[in-house]
Amino acid sequence: MAIAKESGKEAPVRRSLLRGALVGLLIAPAAGCVLPPEPGSSTPPEAQVVAADARALAYGRSAGEILENPQVRDKVQALFGVDWAPPTGVGVGKLSAAAPQYFELGGPVRMVRIGDANYIAVTGCAAQACTGRRGLLLIREGGEQLMARLDEGGFSHHYAYGPGVIGGPAGAGPVLASALRALERVSDGSPFPRPAP
Numbered sequence: 001m002a003i004a005k006e007s008g009k010e011a012p013v014r015r016s017l018l019r020g021a022l023v024g025l026l027i028a029p030a031a032g033c034v035l036p037p038e039p040g041s042s043t044p045p046e047a048q049v050v051a052a053d054a055r056a057l058a059y060g061r062s063a064g065e066i067l068e069n070p071q072v073r074d075k076v077q078a079l080f081g082v083d084w085a086p087p088t089g090v091g092v093g094k095l096s097a098a099a100p101q102y103f104e105l106g107g108p109v110r111m112v113r114i115g116d117a118n119y120i121a122v123t124g125c126a127a128q129a130c131t132g133r134r135g136l137l138l139i140r141e142g143g144e145q146l147m148a149r150l151d152e153g154g155f156s157h158h159y160a161y162g163p164g165v166i167g168g169p170a171g172a173g174p175v176l177a178s179a180l181r182a183l184e185r186v187s188d189g190s191p192f193p194r195p196a197p
Contacts, residue, residue, distance in 0.1 A: 045115040047175075047182035055141060056111045056120055063106025063124040063137070072143050079146045079161035095152060101126045102135030102150050105193040112179045117141065121179055123191045130195045136180055147172040149180070 059069040067076055077084045080099040087095055103124030112121045119138040126133035138147045145162035149172075160172040183191035 045178070047112050047114045047178040049121075049182050049186045050111045050113050050118070052109065052111050055118065056109050058120065059139065059143070061109060063103035063109075063122045063135075066109070066120075066122055066137070066139070067100055067103060072139060072146070075143065075146055075161055076137070079148055079159050081159075083150070083157070083159075095150060095157065097126060097133060097152075099135070099148075099150060102133050102152075103137070105130060105195055107187075107191055107193045110183065110191075112138065112182055114175060114178060119147075119179065121183060123183065123193070125192050125195075127195070130193060134192050136176060136183075136191075138176065138179055147176055149173075149176040 059072050060066040066072065083095050083099045086098045090096070103122070104127040105125050107123035110121045112119045118141040120141070122137050124135045124137075125131070132152060134151045136149045140146070140162070145165050146160070147165065148159040150157045150159075156173070158169040158173045158176060160167075160169045165172060180191070
């Protein structure tokens with residue numbers, strides 16, 4: 001049996017490729033590990049959709065009515081800040097439309113319970129890009145705390161307004177995700193409006 005002799009140039013390349021493959025095999029299992037949450041961090045309780053009653057309609061029967069309701073209009077605009085108005089420039093991670101456009105087509109107004117708090121939940125999407133621009137607005141019972149999530153092009157933008165919203169927009173993210181999961185469970189997988197073809 002003859003063993004082929006490696007030339008001087010091929011041997012180092014082959015060894016480096018072999019080393020790279022071995023390192024990849026050793027690192028890959030560690031890269032896929034799920035790490036437990038950091039000590040002291042908490043995850044919000046799992047949200048539940050509860051039967052809607054008069055409280056759900058406190059600010060309106062649709063996304064448009066809620067956004068323009070005099071009792072919460074200024075708070076909603078403060079919640080979204082500069083994103084309330086049409087964008088002035090383009091860039092990575094910036095919205096391509098004003099926040100109200102993410103609610104042009106509104107889904108049903110619902111009630112969601114997270115922990116001991118009840119929230120009015122309204123979903124919506126842009127009329128011309130319903131699958132690409134979606135919004136979720138949560139208004140805590142009483143109207144003093146608001147949270148929102150606008151999804152566009154694979155990015156989620158989180159917003160928080162009012163006293164007692166722990167962690168600001170970053171803290172609102174897990175609460176909004178929990179509410180969205182609850183709405184998905186009762187909405188055949190998508191709580192967002194489905195525009196007519």
